[in-house]
Amino acid sequence: MGILSWIVMGLLAGALAKWIMPGKDPGGIIVTILIGIVGALIGGFLAGLLGIGEGRAVDFDLGSLILAVIGALILLWLYRKVAGRPA
Template sequence: MTIESILGAIVIGAVVGAIGRLLIPGRQAIGWILTIVVGIVAALIGTFIAQAMNVSNTAGIDWIELVMQVVLAVIGVGLVAGLRRGRGSRL
């Protein structure tokens, strides 16, 4: 991996995480740093799934891959927010 691909993954992950967080209704009990981390992980997993399905190399923007990444970010942000909310209510 080059430094450009790492920085690209961070930027795309931040955007994907923010979109995923915005698509969940209500307030989430996680900060922006954790949202970015979830977005980066979702972007990486979405890319691997898209490559496995052979839909990652299309002309122009890879919409299918992007949708996979955002859906995974929504799921990830929801899970992390739910786990943090559950942990906070027990204290």
């Protein structure tokens, strides 16, 4: 995927993660995109460890989006635990 695809995937994944796990978090759209992009990396890594993917999000498809959202949810949960905010 190109950089623009990663940004769009990150925005979608971060927005879906924040929709699934609502709460007050600092930051706006940039933080949401970053959570989504890093979430895609985490989701792809975990999928590779479990043997259900290539270990990375290579295509802009539903499977990659689901992996990115799962990774973003994990990242958002960890962020809230470290920051001391309720999850």
